[in-house]
Amino acid sequence: MITLDGLTKVFPAPGGGDPVVALDGIDLHLEPGRVHGIVGRSGAGKSTLIRCLTGLEKPTSGRVEVDGTDIAALEGDALRAARRNIGMVFQHANLLDSRTAARNIAHPLEIAGVPRAERERRVAELVELVGLSGREHNHPAQLSGGQIQRVGIARGLAAEPKVLLCDEPTSALDGSTTRQILRLISDLRERLGITVVIITHEMAVVREVCDTVTLLKDGKIAQTGELVDVAADPHGPLSSELISLPPAPTGIDAVIVNCDYGDSTRFRTSEDLIRAAEAHGAEATLVAGTIETIGGRQVGRVQLALRNASGAAISAESLASYLAELDAAGVVAKEETA
Numbered sequence: 476m477i478t479l480d481g482l483t484k485v486f487p488a489p490g491g492g493d494p495v496v497a498l499d500g501i502d503l504h505l506e507p508g509r510v511h512g513i514v515g516r517s518g519a520g521k522s523t524l525i526r527c528l529t530g531l532e533k534p535t536s537g538r539v540e541v542d543g544t545d546i547a548a549l550e551g552d553a554l555r556a557a558r559r560n561i562g563m564v565f566q567h568a569n570l571l572d573s574r575t576a577a578r579n580i581a582h583p584l585e586i587a588g589v590p591r592a593e594r595e596r597r598v599a600e601l602v603e604l605v606g607l608s609g610r611e612h613n614h615p616a617q618l619s620g621g622q623i624q625r626v627g628i629a630r631g632l633a634a635e636p637k638v639l640l641c642d643e644p645t646s647a648l649d650g651s652t653t654r655q656i657l658r659l660i661s662d663l664r665e666r667l668g669i670t671v672v673i674i675t676h677e678m679a680v681v682r683e684v685c686d687t688v689t690l691l692k693d694g695k696i697a698q699t700g701e702l703v704d705v706a707a708d709p710h711g712p713l714s715s716e717l718i719s720l721p722p723a724p725t726g727i728d729a730v731i732v733n734c735d736y737g738d739s740t741r742f743r744t745s746e747d748l749i750r751a752a753e754a755h756g757a758e759a760t761l762v763a764g765t766i767e768t769i770g771g772r773q774v775g776r777v778q779l780a781l782r783n784a785s786g787a788a789i790s791a792e793s794l795a796s797y798l799a800e801l802d803a804a805g806v807v808a809k810e811e812t813a
């Protein structure tokens with residue numbers, strides 16, 4: 476649905492110094508009908524990427540293909556038409572205070588010149604779709620933060636786009652409202668088959684709703700893939716961010732074991748892992764651990780203190796090669812300072 480090919484954006488230096496390379500040769504393909512997360516620290520290039528996707532920013536070089544059209548090559552009416560395929564949801568919905576929820580949703584349809592009867596039919600549909608029935612005649616001041624974001628989402632969907640770009644959609648919301656909005660986004664993807672791109676700095680959002688995740692660093696892709704694969708990859712930078720390990724007691728030598736139990740017939744739980752370590756001649760103590768269900772698979776990181784019969788520590792390498800012998804493909808041990 477979305478293909479970025481060598482996408483590069485260089486801004487001239489603000490004070491005549493070196494130019495700023497905001498995006499540096501991004502190649503990325505995002506499949507239709509899925510929820511894609513784009514993460515990265517401040518300054519990584521996320522906003523520039525989203526602005527290139529909406530045609531607000533022209534790339535210095537490269538292609539930005541959305542539903543078969545190179546957005547970067549379009550101007551004027553052709554660009555405006557292509558942008559109708561892309562709905563936007565922002566951190567703050569910035570509703571018009573003088574308009575009811577329904578009339579805020581209708582606003583983009585009015586601007587697009589959609590006839591009144593058609594507009595009303597569509598708004599009624601959208602109100603129902605985002606779970607705002609009964610609230611459609613309220614003004615923004617009479618709506619909660621979550622309801623305001625539902626209006627923002629309905630407005631983003633008004634023109635029946637194929638892609639919904641969400642820029643930090645839950646950053647201004649509390650935990651339980653965040654979960655409701657993420658459930659709504661997930662549900663919309665199911666019901667409408669829409670492709671969703673979420674820009675976020677919240678790993679909880681990625682864990683909860685994304686099918687794939689891409690980490691940007693200094694304008695480049697540092698890691699990208701299916702969420703469950705990225706979470707279970709002990710060598711990638713995202714694993715420890717997606718599955719954070721609670722602090723272990725100090726003074727204990729422990730090895731970190733990344734587990735993806737879903738791929739393993741032998742390992743279903745951390746108990747199986749401890750039994751394997753014991754079969755390897757180790758006395759194993761579970762020091763800390765986090766197991767998450769991601770994409771229906773149990774993935775996680777557990778920290779084990781491993782000692783042999785004479786009390787000497789057993790290394791991660793030694794456990795890893797034993798696990799490899801057992802063909803525990805989804806379980807990887809590595810040394811890591813906690």
Ligand SMILES: Nc1ncnc2c1ncn2[C@@H]1O[C@H](COP(=O)(O)OP(=O)(O)OP(=O)(O)O)[C@@H](O)[C@H]1O
Binds near residue numbers: 486489518521523
């Ligand atoms: N119009 C501009 N002119 C000059 N430099 C810019 C411009 N827009 C962005 N940049 C620079 O490009 C780099 C990427 O910025 P961008 O806003 O895309 O990052 P971001 O990941 O969205 O950060 P944040 O999470 O803080 O919004 C930064 O170094 C930024 O200073």
